[in-house]
Amino acid sequence: MIKLYYEKGTCALASHIALEEAGAEYSTMRVNFGAGEQRSPEYLAVNPKGRVPSLVTERGILTETPAMLAFIAQSFPKAGLAPLDDPFRFAEVQAFNSYLCSTVHVAHAHRLRGARWADDPAAIEAMTRKVPDSMAACFDLIEGKMFRGPWVMGESYTICDPYLFTIARWLEGDGVDPARFPKVKAHRDRISERPAVRKVVADQKA
Amino acid sequence: MIKLYYEKGTCALASHIALEEAGAEYSTMRVNFGAGEQRSPEYLAVNPKGRVPSLVTERGILTETPAMLAFIAQSFPKAGLAPLDDPFRFAEVQAFNSYLCSTVHVAHAHRLRGARWADDPAAIEAMTRKVPDSMAACFDLIEGKMFRGPWVMGESYTICDPYLFTIARWLEGDGVDPARFPKVKAHRDRISERPAVRKVVADQKA
Numbered sequence: 001m002i003k004l005y006y007e008k009g010t011c012a013l014a015s016h017i018a019l020e021e022a023g024a025e026y027s028t029m030r031v032n033f034g035a036g037e038q039r040s041p042e043y044l045a046v047n048p049k050g051r052v053p054s055l056v057t058e059r060g061i062l063t064e065t066p067a068m069l070a071f072i073a074q075s076f077p078k079a080g081l082a083p084l085d086d087p088f089r090f091a092e093v094q095a096f097n098s099y100l101c102s103t104v105h106v107a108h109a110h111r112l113r114g115a116r117w118a119d120d121p122a123a124i125e126a127m128t129r130k131v132p133d134s135m136a137a138c139f140d141l142i143e144g145k146m147f148r149g150p151w152v153m154g155e156s157y158t159i160c161d162p163y164l165f166t167i168a169r170w171l172e173g174d175g176v177d178p179a180r181f182p183k184v185k186a187h188r189d190r191i192s193e194r195p196a197v198r199k200v201v202a203d204q205k206a
Numbered sequence: 207m208i209k210l211y212y213e214k215g216t217c218a219l220a221s222h223i224a225l226e227e228a229g230a231e232y233s234t235m236r237v238n239f240g241a242g243e244q245r246s247p248e249y250l251a252v253n254p255k256g257r258v259p260s261l262v263t264e265r266g267i268l269t270e271t272p273a274m275l276a277f278i279a280q281s282f283p284k285a286g287l288a289p290l291d292d293p294f295r296f297a298e299v300q301a302f303n304s305y306l307c308s309t310v311h312v313a314h315a316h317r318l319r320g321a322r323w324a325d326d327p328a329a330i331e332a333m334t335r336k337v338p339d340s341m342a343a344c345f346d347l348i349e350g351k352m353f354r355g356p357w358v359m360g361e362s363y364t365i366c367d368p369y370l371f372t373i374a375r376w377l378e379g380d381g382v383d384p385a386r387f388p389k390v391k392a393h394r395d396r397i398s399e400r401p402a403v404r405k406v407v408a409d410q411k412a
Contacts, residue, residue, distance in 0.1 A: 067300035123332035
């Protein structure tokens with residue numbers, strides 16, 4: 001059975017929702033960042049990067065949200081979570097998720113994880129100060145150029161949707177008013193009503 | 207025909223090599239960053255992010271290196287550039303490329319692109335100073351935990367290889383001695399001898 005390592009409030013939520021939407025049999029294991037469990041020898045044996053999510057499968061361990069989301073979509077094709085038979089449409093899905101991973105998530109990480117990229121406390125504070133602007137610039141692009149509606153890719157719900165939902169939930173904490181992005185805000189509300197999303201959000205709160 | 211927008215010295219090299227390895231018919235168009243062409247209205251119409259690479263196909267435009275690499279592998283299956291029939295192995299390829307995109311490339315970008323994440327010049331300098339350490343930490347992980355050899359994924363050359371090659375070429379400029387990573391260094395030498403790689407590197411120098 002698949003096992004997902006996650007922490008509350010992290011991007012692992014996207015894969016958790018995708019597993020639920022796919023109808024997968026899976027279990028979850030919380031990695032308590034507050035207790036430093038992501039740096040424990042036990043967890044580093046699972047994921048030497050010391051981050052979440054990690055997905056333990058019978059074939060081995062996977063990391064990196066875009067890779068895990070595509071794996072879930074391909075492993076449970078009946079769930080229809082990606083256009084698997086069309087390399088161009090599949091690449092559009094992957095391009096969106098790659099942007100979330102390498103640009104939007106990175107912009108967000110400069111609020112609390114600045115020590116990854118500078119040692120000087122003043123520099124780390126300067127990074128934190130810019131997060132509202134850089135996150136808003138990302139969501140301007142998503143709202144204006146990338147989001148199709150009603151779902152990210154248009155009429156079909158895909159693995160882009162739980163990932164956008166996950167990162168859009170960080171806006172308030174990052175000092176950005178979601179009301180600036182009406183399509184993204186409506187998407188966040190719409191997806192929140194899906195049974196799989198309600199269940200996973202409740203599970204992670206428990 | 208496929209058209210690749212690239213700039214010299216950027217991650218677009220990975221997709222350029224993959225197109226050549228795939229035997230694709232394609233053309234290239236340089237986007238001169240020194241002249242600010244990535245911010246021209248013409249180029250922003252191609253890629254509103256103002257970055258390279260972009261891949262113009264008959265179906266539409268794709269961005270984001272991991273997505274483009276998977277698209278090339280799926281569009282030219284005879285080239286055998288990814289384990290397309292095995293979702294787990296394919297996910298391993300994608301996880302490696304996602305790590306390069308979202309962590310290694312991002313670490314590198316803090317040398318010259320710090321203004322993305324802070325406005326204070328002193329903070330931007332502090333970011334630049336940390337790049338040798340953060341890039342070395344990434345390559346420690348690649349060398350010790352991720353690279354299988356002789357190619358990234360083992361016996362088969364995949365879309366991970368030109369991408370690692372592309373980013374490993376940045377080490378010296380980032381203040382890291384490649385000799386610290388013997389497997390990565392040998393890989394860089396090995397891949398440099400492939401006809402497709404020699405051709406593309408020469409084309410980009412021209």
